[in-house]
Structure formats: C-alpha cells, structure tokens
Amino acid sequence: MATEILSGKVHVNTTINGESTDFLAEPRESLLEVLRETLGLTGAKEGCNDGNCGACNVIMDGRLVNSCCVLAVEASGADVTTIEGIAGPSGLHPLQEKFLEHAALQCGVCTPGFLVSAKAMLDENPNPTEDEVRWWLAGNLCRCTGYDKIVRAVLDAAASMRGEG
Amino acid sequence: MHAISYAAPTTVADAVSILAEHGANARMLAGGTDLIVQVREKLRDTTVFVDAKHIPDLMQLSVNADGSATLGAAVACHQIYGDDAFSAQYPALVDACQIIGSTGIQGRASVGGNLCNSGPAGDTIPPLIVHGAVANIAGANGGRTVAVEDFCTGPSQNVLGDGELLVSLTLPKPAAGSGSHYLRFIPRNEMDIAEVGAGAAVTLDGDTIAAARISIGAVAPTPLFVAEAGEALIGQTAGEAAYEIAANIARDAATPINDMRGTIAHRKHLSFVLTQRALRGAVARARGMEVGHGH
C-alpha cells in the first residue's frame, strides 16, 4: 500500500506529561509551536528556533530534543515531557528546589530548558561530575547567570537525589 | 515556513517511490536538525518531507558477523555512542557524534543526515572517510554503493539523484592494531561549526605505521580525503616526525576560505595542527590508550 502523503491539518495523538493528547497541526508546524500556541504549554520558549539555545528543550521518548527542530507530526505516538511535567503531585522536583535555593536563575527564560535538560541527564547519569554537567548543558544558553549557580544547583540536586543532600 | 507535506513510509521501496514522484521537491527527514531549520530559513525549497525513521533499514545499527558494521542512515548520534560494540571499533566516528551540536541535537541528528547535508564542515564525514565507510544508496533503478570520500560533490551537494536515498553506511572491520581519532577546532568549546576538522585512522605493526587514512573538513568545498598524507605514513615509525610529514601534506591540500568562522591563514595552519593531533590520538588509541573526545 502506498504511503499516504499528509498535508493540511493532520491529526496527531501523543502523550504529553503522561496524558494522552490529540491535536491538529500542519506538517510545517514544529512541536514547539504546537506546544505553545495550540496546547497552551508555554513553558518551553523560543530563543533561536534553530537548535542553538536549548530554551525549547523537551524529552521525547526518553531523549532530550530541541522541540523547535521537531515537526509536530513527528511526535505522533511519542511520549513527551515538558517543563510543566517535571514537578510531581507532591511538589517540586529536586532540580527545581535546588535552582531556587541556589539562585540559579535570574530572568528565568532559559530556566525551563535547563531544568528539562538537567532532568534528562540525571535520568541517565545520577552522579555526574562538574565537567559532565557542563558538557550535557552546553546546548542551553543562559545570558544572565554565568552558569556558576546553575552548575552548582544541578550537582546539589543530583547529590540530594542520591540521598547525599 | 512555506507549506509542506509529510510522509512516513515504512519501506525503502515506498520511500523511493515518493522521492521519485516528487523529484527535487522531496527530501528524506531523519533528525531534522539541519533540514527543518534550512527550510524554515528558506535555504532549501523542499516541500515533501519523507520521514526516514519508520523504515527499519534506515534505523539499523549492528556489528556484523564478518566484523564489519552497518549504520542505518537515520540512526541518531546518541544511539551510536550508546552502542559499546560499535563504539569500540569506530572511535573517530564516536568522537564526532559526541561533539556535534548539543545533547539535544544528538538526540535526533543522524550520521546519514550529516552526510546527506554534505556541508564542508560536517563533523561525521572525515571520520566516515578514515573508517573507509561506503554509502549504500537505493533508487528507482536499484541500488548502488559509493565510497564516502566520493559522496559529496560540493557545498550541500552530493551524488544522490532525484529518487535516490541513502539507506545505510557499511564500515569495514578495522585491522588489528588500529586506532582512530577525530577532532575539530572551534572558537568556543561546544556548539560551533568546525573551523577545521581532522580525522585520522592508523594501523600499527609494532611502532611502525602499516596503514593510515587522513581526512580534513571545512577547508574545501567538500570534506577532503587526503590520501597522500596517509600513504606518506606507511612504513614510518609512529611519532612526531611522521606526523609532521602528514600534517604538512594536509595543510597543502587545504584550500579554505575567509568567513565568519575563520581565516584562510588560520585554517591552513589548523589543518596542520589538527592533523598532528588527530594522529597522536589515533596512535594512542591503537596502543590501547584512552583519548578523550575532541574537546
């Protein structure tokens, strides 16, 4: 059977932050656009729209991705976690708590991307070194903090999640 | 972005028929980290995106019984460096996969996509060349294979015709005593396009270099396979004197331009420096030593 070529508004079913979610999107719409403009999940930000700032980062099927570089139609059947899904019902994620404790944000616009990226890292590597944290987060630009307090917060959150905090 | 359409075929044959039908308007979509941005920025006029990631042949990653490896064109970088068996054999390609873009980019970007994008500075292309990789191409008139060093024909240009697609790459089994390394020079420490990149693969017989391949990127319209640099090393004792001979040949082969990423003089010089460094890393790995990825 020949593959269907989709155009116009396409129906997409995904799981976003644990909930089955349906939306309509044109193939040219990015996952970021749909999250923000269609689904009202404005936590992911557009900073560059070309994969160079990390402010739109989400976790898709367990991998960190720049949602500006994903077509929304590609998310069909995917499991997506956004910043809105990081905190649990019992409260903030340790990363969120440590960002606040360490003053690891100033204007806050890059913060959702950093938190999502850091979560993806800790999911994979619960005991990162400072160098590993800096490597993993190199795709997230912050113009306010100079990164110092962000790196400290991530290391401290990791320690706390390992029960060392 | 202009309006596009999207197809997600599950077989190579289906993908070929869509590509054949839509000609130059259609392109394969793997990680999308180049293609989506290029269409958004009006650098490409692609109107039909053909998703590569639902075609099993394009998603395979395996070390085969004969010791060679098959790398599907749409396999993302993170899968490559997450595969121990593959990584052990092709460390130069792993170097590239670990430094290309960011962690987020590596979650989607593929080696096949990097090759098909055919940028002069594509980080995975010199490693593929030094590993002796061959591109397996499917098309309406059947398949063909092309050595990676012959794949790119100019900036953003390659041998793929309308209706053709890159299915996979075959990487030969490295001989015993082999090591490889890729590194690049960038002004920052991550997130930049290479000002110059250099890959080297060597096979040692004791302290003597039995075989070597060298490739440099971002210094010509396509990544360069500097065959003479590798040939000049054969029979030489692994060491600085030999590296300098090869590095001089690489510098002479480089024909870079001035742009916002560097100058001709700097790039010529870096071709020399990075070839030396790539060889040092490759030889160290051939001797079983740990070498960090190109940072």
Place this chain on the structure above:
Amino acid sequence: MAVETREEAVTIKHHSVDYSVVGTRPIRHDGVDKVTGAARYGADVSQPGQIYGAVTRSPHAHARIRSIDTSKAEALPGVHAVITSADLADPGEKVTGGGEATAVPLKHKSGNVMARGKALYHGHAVAAVAAIDAHTAGEAAALIDVDYEVLPPVMDVLEAMKPGATLLHDDLHTDIAGEASAEPSNVAAKFLFEEGDVEAGFAEAAVVVEREFTFATVHQGYIENHNALALWHGDGELTVWCSSQGHFTIRAEVADILDVPISKVKVIPTEIGGGFGGKTTCYLEPLAAALARKAGRPVKMTMARADILKATGPTPGGYVRVKMGVDSDGKLTAGEAYMAFEAGGYPGSVVAAGCMCVFAPYNLTNVKIEGDDVVVNRPKTHAYRAPGATQAEFASETVVDEICEQLGIDVLDFRTLNSAEEGTWRAGGPAYGRIGHKECVEAARGSEHWNSTLEKPAGTYRGRGVASGFWFNIGFTSSAIARLNPDGTVTLLEGSPDIGGTRSSIAMQFAETLGIGFDDVIPMVVDTDSVGYTDVTGGSRVTFATGYAAHEAANDMRKQMIEGMADVWDVAADSITYENATFTANGESATFKEAAHLLNEDTQQIIGKATVTPEKEGNAFAVHIADVEVDVETGKVTVLRYTAIQDAGVAIYPPYVEGQMQGGAVQGIGWAFNEEYFYDDDGRLRNATLLDYRMPTTLDVPMIETIIVEVPHPGSPFGVRGVGEVPIVPPPAALAIAIYDAVGIRYRDLPMSPHRVYAELAARQNGAEA
C-alpha cells in the same frame, strides 16, 4: 576541560549594620513560577481572536526606498492587514521623550521602527503584515515588493568620518555643544570633557603611554525574543502586552509613534527574559498596534533571532585612543582620550558615557576626552550593561597595565596610589561621594586568588591579569504603592520590570523598614495604569531607586497605620510608638498583623505610596582577576580561574548580587573572546544566529568566584549601590592583560578570537625567523 569547584562567595563588610531581612538569602517571590514554566513572558500571552504579525526587512545595508507594492501580500488568503511607515504618524520635526523617554527626534525613533524613505541597515523594517497564523504572515511578508535604489554601505566609524564619505542622512548636522555644523555629516555629535591642564600634566610625566584600540559591535544576547501583543478597545483605547525594561517608556514611545494620547495607551508588562539595556526601547509594539488597528483584531508579534541580531540595538563597536602619563613615583599626571562609537543608522550612541568612564577609577585632575557619535549602516546601537564603559575602560585599563610594567610597579599598588575616592572630581563631574574602589583593590590584594601562585607546567602559556571597572549607576524616578491586606500581609505594587530578582530585593527593603517578614510582602510588577511613573529597569537603578520608593511607601504606611490605630484605640497618634513590628500606646499593644486586622475591621484602607527621584547615585567599582592559558598552536584562550570583586554598597539580596557579578563577568568574557558582528562587503550581517554569534556556553567559563565588598552608599536608606552593570567592564582588559602575561603580546582589538590571537603569534614567529 577540568574545572575545580571552589569555595562559595566571600563578603567583606566595611560597616557594622546588621539587618534582619536585608542581606539574607530567602527564595525569591516569583521563583516557583519560573521553575515550573508557569511564569508568563511576552510571547506566552495570547488574546481571543488574535492574528499574527510579521515584518518585511531590507536585504540591503543602505538603500533608498523608491516604492513599496503590497498588493500581492494583501491578496494572499488569510492576510488581514499590511502596513508601511505611511501607517505610522507623520513624525515631522517632533521630539519624542523628554519626560517619559529619552528625548530624540521622533523621525529617528519612528524611522528605526519602520524605515521612512531609506533603509539604513540590513534587516531594517520596511513593511509589516498581519495574517491568520504566523506562517501565513511570514509568506505574505515575503510577497511585499520593495523597489530599492541600493547605495554604498558605510560600515566603519573612521571611514564614515572621512571627507566625501557617503552620507546616511542628508539633514544630519554635527551637534557641537548645542550648535549644528554648517555641512551635513555622519558625525551626529561631538563631545568634549576637559579638566585641568593636560599639557602641563604630560610635561610632568616620567612615562607616557599612548595606544589605539578597536572593538566589534556586540549584542546583549538576551535569550527571550522581542514580542508584542496589541489590542484596541471599542473606545479607542489601546492595550499592549510586551516584555520590556520599562513599560512606561514603551507607552510614551507607542503614543508618540502612533500619535495617540498617552492616556489612551496601557502597557501591561509581562515577565522579561533578559534585556541588559537592549529592551529599553520599542521595536514591535507600534507595529503590532498599527496592524491591530487596521485589522480590527488583536495582533501578536514575535521577532525571530536573526532579526533580533540584525535589527535591534547592539552596542557600539568603534575606536578608542588613550594616552596616559605618570610621574616617577607612579602618580598619574594626565590622561587624554579620543573615541568614536557607532551610533548605527540613527544618531545616539553611548559615546558620551564612555568618555566620562574612561578614567573614572582614578584620581586624575588633568584630562581631555573627546568623543564622536557616528552614524553607520548598522542597526541603531543601544545600551548594553554599563553602556560605553567596557569599550573605554578596555583601552584605559590596558594602558594602565603597560604603565605599571614600564614603571615596575605592582598593579594593585598603582591602583591604591591613584584610586579615585570621596571628593575626587570625575571628568564631566560631579565629585564622588563615598565610593569603594580602594576597598575593592584591597579585597583583591587579600584574595585567595591573588595570593595563589599560577602554576605554569612546562610547555603551557599561562598568565594573570587584573583590571578595574567603573560605572555611574543612576537614580531616576521610581514609584511604589503598598496595600495593607486584612491578614497583615502587604501587596507591594511597583513599576520596575523584574529581570533578575528585584521583586524580592525591593520587598526586602520594604519588609526591613517595617520590621515584618520577607514573606509578608507580596511584590507585583503592574501596568502603566496601576502604579506611578517609573523609569526603566536599567542603570543598576532598581534595587536602589525602586527600593528607595518601597522604603518611603513603608514609612507612609507606618504613618497611616499609626493614625488609623489612634482612631481604633481612641488615643492621640503621637502617643503611639512602633517598634519591633508592634504598635504600642497607653498599655494597648498590637502587632503589625493584629493592627492590620483591627484596621480592616474598622473599615480603614491603608495604602502607602511614594515616588522618589534620588539625586545621589551610588557609583559602582569592580576589580577582576583572571587567569588564562593560551594554546599557542591555535590561538585559543581558556579562562582557568576568574574572580570578580565589587563594591555593592550593602548587598540587599546577596545570591542575586553574586549572580549579577558572575553573569556580567561572563558577558564580558564573551565580549573579549568571541562575540562580534560579522558583515560582508555589502553590509549584510553574516552571523545572525546563536550558532555563529558565539556567546559563552557552560563549557567556556569556569566557576566565577565573587567577593562582595560592602561600602554603604550614604544616598540610600540601606546603603544600596546598584550592582548590575559594572561587572561587565573589567573582563576584556583583565583578559587581554592575562594573555600578555602568558605570551608577551598586547592585544588591543576585540574580540581576541583564536584567529586574531594566532595571527599575532604567527607574525612574531615569522618576524623572529626572518
């Protein structure tokens, strides 16, 4: 890269006051929303029925606009409105600002928002469209046909000043102390600051060093894109949502550009994702409003990153020449400087500020400083964190280092000997009040970093550099309104957009004034209808001036509560005392919270308010120490260790003071090494992406150690000096000096990118071989 994690920050206090809220480290009031994605930034706001705007921009750096054909765009299905500069008010010869915004000719302000007659830089807006979705708007914008007569681009300040240079504006004459030049020129204004007798000063000098410096155009690089959402109400009133550093300024500019009464315009501030001086003026707001008026629908606009780099205000590149003389004892005798700064397509660079900063850390009585404001075919430049100071002090601090080397004097001793102090007259005036440059030098001398030995393993090229920095800081006008809630908390309304924790630093001063808790104050940044006039968040002024307003509003609240409690208790107001957050009189006593409850029961509304314009700004000084390693094979420089020392006055909210110091230092490191506007021969910006406009990543910097020095500013109730800007000033000089220490080459052109560093190393090598 191996990075060692070091001890956390140090604070050195030159005072003995001890506060209960000020100086503590609570979690900021807006924190949770900012870590959960709930905080609403400009582009996060939507209105029912909104459509989307897009801008058509000039592909040329310099071109006359012969005609604009919008018919194809208008015919595209889904397009609701198309505008050009004809849809904005005719600016005539009006002046905008002069009260609520910087006074500039309206034709320049409006022309920068949308080109009028001429496109003056690559990316200059020439038309805009509104359509049913952002993609359609983008397609329509590309369908607008503009007939350009392309003119030669004028890209460099020194070229632009040459006789016979192509003129950007036929009607621009040089302003020299209020007099206009006879002939039109690309030099918009000439500034002169002269004190003492420079010739006599140089005659006394034992050592004179004169050097030239250049520096590239750089961008503030905030991560949040510009945005605007405009909605017209049926009664002709306009509401604009946007993120800016000052919504009162945006209101004034929108009113002027559209010629709408200012009272008809309400600007609602959203959270702002960074500004650094770049969001103190409007770009999209008037266009969204004009499109919305024409379309009859709310219009939302966001600016793509490429357009931000091409068409919003970067900070000037240019040229500085500095000459300094010292006597044989190491005392500065004279300083002379000339600087030419890029204004961009319209007049108004920050060159005058650069002139006043260039020698400001020093007690220098004989000075002559000249500055030229030069229009070139680059985007209209704007403030960037200590605007003008970084460029100017990169030059003077580098010359100071060279002087110290020639005299064989320690760089910190030289600074102690020559430091400006209370009473020192700064070029352009006034004399300083109590300042803390000497104390910063002292802190540097005592720091672990300065006293550590920089290890230099064989084959490495490592060096250490130190540089001072000065920035004025400003006062300007701020307002605050405090509403007492029945539960004893206070809602504090303010007009200063919070870019990095100032809600809390302001609330802390309010809480301290009344002796109540941090969490008892609920700070809110509110719209232009809801609080008194407040100047922009800039000039390091918010914690100082808006904090001052909050302090006064707290005093007003206390006074009203005392009067109110006098009614409740039926006693004379002057018999009530307020101490330890408790009202007491004639045996009656009520805590602040109890009083709030009683006053509410008594149907009394307590609304404290204040507007202040503090006159004495608290000048900021910093000293930075940098260790670097140069890869002499490639020209790449790695920062090994970095310490920022700064007089904060009193650090109200220390973690965010440290954050400002660290963030400023890292922006300065980016400026020093890799950030630059790269134009081709046609004046087109070639690196308008965050890929090729290279701001530092996590991997490009070490931890930034901080030493907060506290020399209280007498002009603030709590000694606040303002901390945001000065930390960007020292890095380029400190790093250039460190590179010199490592490889023996003085770099005087920014950025010191690898190919530039390598080129000098190679030239020296070739010279040695020749």
